[in-house]
Structures are given as C-alpha cells and as structure tokens.
Amino acid sequence: MKTAASAERGFTLAQYLTCLIGIVRREALRFLHQRERFISALVRPLVWLFIFAAGFRQTLGVSIIPPYETYVLYEVYIAPGLIAMIQLFNGMQSSLTMVYDRETGGIRTLLVSPFPRAWLLASKLLAGTLVSILQVYAFLLIAWFWDIEAPPVGYFLIIPALLVSGMMLGSLGMLISSVIRQLENFAGVMNFVIFPMFFASSALYPLWRIKESSLPLYDICQVNPFTHATELIRFALYGQIDWAALAIVVAFGFLFMTGAILAYDPARGLLPRRGQAAG
Amino acid sequence: MTEFALRDAALEIVDACYSYGKRAALTGVTFSVAPASFCVLLGLNGAGKSTLFALITRLFTTRSGRIRIFGHDVAREPGQALRRLGVVFQSRALDLDISVRENLLYHAALHGIAPRKADVAINKSLDRVALADRLRDRVGELSGGQMRRVEIARALLHEPKLLLLDEPTVGLDIRARAAILGTVRALTAQGVAALWATHLVDEVAESDQVVVLHRGAVLGLGQAARIVAETGASDIRGAFAKLVGDEESLEGAA
Structure with a gap:
C-alpha cells in the first residue's frame, strides 16, 4: 500500500491506469452479467436490419454516393446507421445506469474516489464505449452472414471511429443523466432525444434525399451530431476518413464531456441542487 | 471533543452551511472528531445528517464554512482529503x-x-x-x-484513518446491528476514527462523543454522559428528547 509520504504526492501514472482499468473491468463484468442487456442491444438493430430494411429494400433505392463505389442494397446503406444506433442506445443505457446508481448510491462510490472527477467520468465513458464496441462487433458478425460485408481493412479502421463516436454519444448520455431527476423520467429521453436524433439523421436515408423532400429537415440533420457519427462510421467501415464528420464529432464530444464534467462538479454542477440527501 | 488541538483533528467542521434553494438544510454546523475516536452524529430523519455527509465527501460543496480531514481542506484539496476517508453510505x-x-x-x-x-x-x-x-x-x-x-x-x-457511516444499521435485525456496531467500535483501537450517523438513540454508549443534529443545527455536543447531565435528563434518550423538543418523534428513534 502507499506510504504516508507517497500519499502526500499526487497519483502516479500507473495509479491512474489502475483506476481506468478497474472502471473498465467493472463495466465489462456488469455487462456480462446482464445477458438480457446484451441480447436487447443486439436485437434492436437486427430488427431494423432484417425487417425494416428488407421491407423497404424495393422502395428505398440508394444511388452511388461516397464512400460506396457501386449501387448498394438498402441493408448495406443502413448498417452504419444501425452501428451508430447501438452506440446511441448504449450511451443512453449508461446514462440510465448512472441515474440508477445515483438512486441506489453506486455513483457515490465512484465520485468519492480521490482521483480527479474528470478522470473518473472520462474512464466511465471509455468503459461504456468499449462495451458498445463489443456489441458492434457482434452485430457486424451477424450482418456478415446477411451478406453485408465491408472491406477487411474496414473492420479495423472502424475501431477509432467507434471510440470517438462512442465517447461523444456517451458524454451526451452522461450529461442527460445529470439532469434527469428520477429513473421514471427516462421515457422522456427516448421521446425527446433518442428518436429525434436517430430519425433526423443520415442513418436511414441519405442526406440528399432528405434535402429533396424538406430543406428545414435537412438543416436539422446537418446540425445533428448523430448524423456525423453515422457518416464517420460509414466512411471508416469502407477504409476512408470523413474529416468533416470527425471534426464535428470530436467538437460535440468535447462540448458534451465538458458539460457532463461541470454537471457532476459539486461546486457548479446540477447534482447538489436536487436535495437528494435525506437524512 | 475539543480537548485536542484542532489541527490534529481527524475531522474538523467549522460553520458549515448548506441550503436546497431557499430551504436551509444545515446552518453553522461546527464540531470536530478526534483521531481514533468513536463519535455519534445523532439526529432524526431530515436532521441534515446525509447532507452533512455529502459535504464531507465532496458530493456537495459547502456554500460557507470549512471542512478539513486530517488538516486537508475538502474543497481545496479534495484528493488529499478523500484519500484519508472511508465511507459507508446509507443506501447499499x-x-x-x-x-x-x-x-x-x-x-x-x-x-x-x-x-x-x-x-x-x-x-x-x-x-x-x-x-x-x-x-x-x-x-x-x-x-x-x-x-x-x-x-x-x-x-x-x-x-483510511477516518470512517464515515451513514445509518449503517438501517434495515438490520438486532443481532446484526450489534455486530456492526461492535466491529466499528473495535476499529478505534486500531487507530481509526469513526463518525457514526444514526437516528437510533440506543446505539449511543455513555462514553461516546455525541453531536446532536436537529433541523440542520447542532443542539448538543460532547460526551453522552455530559449531555445527559447538562440537560438534566436521566439517560441519553431523555436528553435527546429534551434537546429536540419532540417526544413523539422519538418513537422511531428508540
């Protein structure tokens, strides 16, 4: 254990890593013990892929647009959007976990750690993102059997894209968790955050098609960070980098994470205003 | 509780205040806990015990006043302060x-x-x-x-050399309560100071240091026997009732 002298100094890099690995390990263990969470995380995009995409295959043709070099089936087009959806739901699931932890006291265990709060929250976000990447690869494996194949290199290049988009969407979830008073309010998140973000994006239809039908909706899609997360993943899956999408996702990620860290800061944040301490 | 120099205190709270909006939860709370001692923070539900714990653990920040753990200010040196602190929260x-x-x-x-x-x-x-x-x-x-x-x-x-326990025996049967209480009391012999928050008067021993918290203010402070003597009551239960001025509300505290 630490000596009194070392306790006077700050933590070492190794201790920061120990903290990070501990948080990731706990998130992974939690995920493995919640099999229903894993299954539901997989079933959701698969329903879209097997039912929705199959049904709309004939009506929603997709012309040649980057990064695709040929006409693609609708299933192929929406696969990156469904990957982003996995991360969106995972980010919101993490926020749900934080609200639950706050109600049961689990989040306090994390927040009373002597490490800087920004580090603790960033570690938790990274842990959630890594869990979402596991889900994404399970989805890609099933999609591969459904003849949705990306170039082999895409399966590696997608990892950094997933890290960036996962952190951004997780930060959004964390920010939302700081303003949700009770677990029951989470239905509102579905209606006011998840569904609008998913539908007003390029996940289900290309932006040029949206532009043709509604210019205001196109503008909304353009400012929706989920659109850019989807495009970042789409291009990465085909071995390319969409720099504009990357810049926008990083910027939104920074914004959301700063907001989340401030929200969980006891001096400035939202948690203390709730009056949750009862005794 | 004040026989030792404050700079040596395991926990030192000076004029801590906190409010939820316009509702004051804590007003001018001042007390200290000596190293390797057992101190009971006694108060009914809603007295402000958990709010005080949230301030000590830096879940909330004091709007005014000062909290130090072994000389480290919780607001200014949270890392150093929290390293020296172990916490058992009310909810598991x-x-x-x-x-x-x-x-x-x-x-x-x-x-x-x-x-x-x-x-x-x-x-x-x-x-x-x-x-x-x-x-x-x-x-x-x-x-x-x-x-x-x-x-x-x-x-x-x-x-850690300071342990905070917020209503740790809630929901436990008598035997389990006694076992937990005994375990924590024994820790003081190993050099650990404990601040034990409870609304159960029967968890207080005569030799314990006691802080009586009621509606966010400290009404009584010192060794249990001294509080009993000062209030002219026959036991700590009676002393607590006199201090908080509410016999009926003590029914749940027995």
Missing part, C-alpha cells in the same frame, strides 16, 4: 451480481491500488470484519448484515 452500493472480491477490487482501483496489492488489502480488510471466508461468494448471496460488513471492509480497504 454493492454490485449484487459479482463476487465480494470483484466488488472490493473495483474499490481498490478507485484508490489506485494495483490488483496484486489489492488482493492483500482485501484479505486484510475482510479479516477486520470477520468475512474472509466469503471472498469468492456473490454479494447477492450474503445477508443484509454481511453486506454491510463488506461495505465496511470496502471503506477500510485503502486504510
């Missing part, structure tokens, strides 16, 4: 689906203790609460009292 914060060891490993990581050293610390910590034989068991298989002891072991894992 263990993951029921994983083993005792995994729960404790997580806590060790939150204090930067590497897994190999953590295993040594876990064994030692579980020994202190007489649960070493339950290391590999899933937490969900333990009784309520055993879970509480795991939480105490967790709070002791990084070897």
Whole structure:
C-alpha cells in the first residue's frame, strides 16, 4: 500500500491506469452479467436490419454516393446507421445506469474516489464505449452472414471511429443523466432525444434525399451530431476518413464531456441542487 | 471533543452551511472528531445528517464554512482529503451480481491500488470484519448484515484513518446491528476514527462523543454522559428528547 509520504504526492501514472482499468473491468463484468442487456442491444438493430430494411429494400433505392463505389442494397446503406444506433442506445443505457446508481448510491462510490472527477467520468465513458464496441462487433458478425460485408481493412479502421463516436454519444448520455431527476423520467429521453436524433439523421436515408423532400429537415440533420457519427462510421467501415464528420464529432464530444464534467462538479454542477440527501 | 488541538483533528467542521434553494438544510454546523475516536452524529430523519455527509465527501460543496480531514481542506484539496476517508453510505452500493472480491477490487482501483496489492488489502480488510471466508461468494448471496460488513471492509480497504457511516444499521435485525456496531467500535483501537450517523438513540454508549443534529443545527455536543447531565435528563434518550423538543418523534428513534 502507499506510504504516508507517497500519499502526500499526487497519483502516479500507473495509479491512474489502475483506476481506468478497474472502471473498465467493472463495466465489462456488469455487462456480462446482464445477458438480457446484451441480447436487447443486439436485437434492436437486427430488427431494423432484417425487417425494416428488407421491407423497404424495393422502395428505398440508394444511388452511388461516397464512400460506396457501386449501387448498394438498402441493408448495406443502413448498417452504419444501425452501428451508430447501438452506440446511441448504449450511451443512453449508461446514462440510465448512472441515474440508477445515483438512486441506489453506486455513483457515490465512484465520485468519492480521490482521483480527479474528470478522470473518473472520462474512464466511465471509455468503459461504456468499449462495451458498445463489443456489441458492434457482434452485430457486424451477424450482418456478415446477411451478406453485408465491408472491406477487411474496414473492420479495423472502424475501431477509432467507434471510440470517438462512442465517447461523444456517451458524454451526451452522461450529461442527460445529470439532469434527469428520477429513473421514471427516462421515457422522456427516448421521446425527446433518442428518436429525434436517430430519425433526423443520415442513418436511414441519405442526406440528399432528405434535402429533396424538406430543406428545414435537412438543416436539422446537418446540425445533428448523430448524423456525423453515422457518416464517420460509414466512411471508416469502407477504409476512408470523413474529416468533416470527425471534426464535428470530436467538437460535440468535447462540448458534451465538458458539460457532463461541470454537471457532476459539486461546486457548479446540477447534482447538489436536487436535495437528494435525506437524512 | 475539543480537548485536542484542532489541527490534529481527524475531522474538523467549522460553520458549515448548506441550503436546497431557499430551504436551509444545515446552518453553522461546527464540531470536530478526534483521531481514533468513536463519535455519534445523532439526529432524526431530515436532521441534515446525509447532507452533512455529502459535504464531507465532496458530493456537495459547502456554500460557507470549512471542512478539513486530517488538516486537508475538502474543497481545496479534495484528493488529499478523500484519500484519508472511508465511507459507508446509507443506501447499499454493492454490485449484487459479482463476487465480494470483484466488488472490493473495483474499490481498490478507485484508490489506485494495483490488483496484486489489492488482493492483500482485501484479505486484510475482510479479516477486520470477520468475512474472509466469503471472498469468492456473490454479494447477492450474503445477508443484509454481511453486506454491510463488506461495505465496511470496502471503506477500510485503502486504510483510511477516518470512517464515515451513514445509518449503517438501517434495515438490520438486532443481532446484526450489534455486530456492526461492535466491529466499528473495535476499529478505534486500531487507530481509526469513526463518525457514526444514526437516528437510533440506543446505539449511543455513555462514553461516546455525541453531536446532536436537529433541523440542520447542532443542539448538543460532547460526551453522552455530559449531555445527559447538562440537560438534566436521566439517560441519553431523555436528553435527546429534551434537546429536540419532540417526544413523539422519538418513537422511531428508540
């Protein structure tokens, strides 16, 4: 254990890593013990892929647009959007976990750690993102059997894209968790955050098609960070980098994470205003 | 409680105030806890005990006043202060689906203790609460009292010299309550100071240091026997009733 002298100094890099690995390990263990969470995380995009995409295959043709070099089936087009959806739901699931932890006291265990709060929250976000990447690869494996194949290199290049988009969407979830008073309010998140973000994006239809039908909706899609997360993943899956999408996702990620860290800061944040301490 | 120099205090709270909007939760709370002592924070539900704990653990920040843990200001040096502090919260914060060891490993990581050293610390910590034989068991298989002891072991894992326990015996039967209380009292002999928050008067011993908190203010402070004498009551229950001025509300505190 630490000596009194070392306790006077700050933590070492190794201790920061120990903290990070501990948080990731706990998130992974939690995920493995919640099999229903894993299954539901997989079933959701698969329903879209097997039912929705199959049904709309004939009506929603997709012309040649980057990064695709040929006409693609609708299933192929929406696969990156469904990957982003996995991360969106995972980010919101993490926020749900934080609200639950706050109600049961689990989040306090994390927040009373002597490490800087920004580090603790960033570690938790990274842990959630890594869990979402596991889900994404399970989805890609099933999609591969459904003849949705990306170039082999895409399966590696997608990892950094997933890290960036996962952190951004997780930060959004964390920010939302700081303003949700009770677990029951989470239905509102579905209606006011998840569904609008998913539908007003390029996940289900290309932006040029949206532009043709509604210019205001196109503008909304353009400012929706989920659109850019989807495009970042789409291009990465085909071995390319969409720099504009990357810049926008990083910027939104920074914004959301700063907001989340401030929200969980006891001096400035939202948690203390709730009056949750009862005794 | 004031016989030692404040700079040596395990916990020093000076004029701490806190409010939820316009509702004052704590007003001018001042007291200190000596190293290796057992101090009871006694108050009815809603007295402000949990708010005070949230301030000490930096979940909330004091709007005014000062809180120091072994001389380290919680607001200015949170890392140094929290390193010296172990906490058992009122609501249980263990993951029921994983083993005792995994729960404790997580806590060790939150204090930067590497897994190999953590295993040594876990064994030692579980020994202190007489649960070493339950290391590999899933937490969900333990009784309520055993879970509480795991939480105490967790709070002791990084070897803090100050332990905060917020209503740790709530929901436990008489035997489990006595066991938990005995375990924590024994820790003071090992150099650990404990601040034990409760609304149960029968958990107070005559020799204990007591802080009576009511509606966010400290109404009584000192050794239990002295508070009894000062209020002219026959026992601590009577003294508490006189201080808070509400006999009926004490029914739940017996």
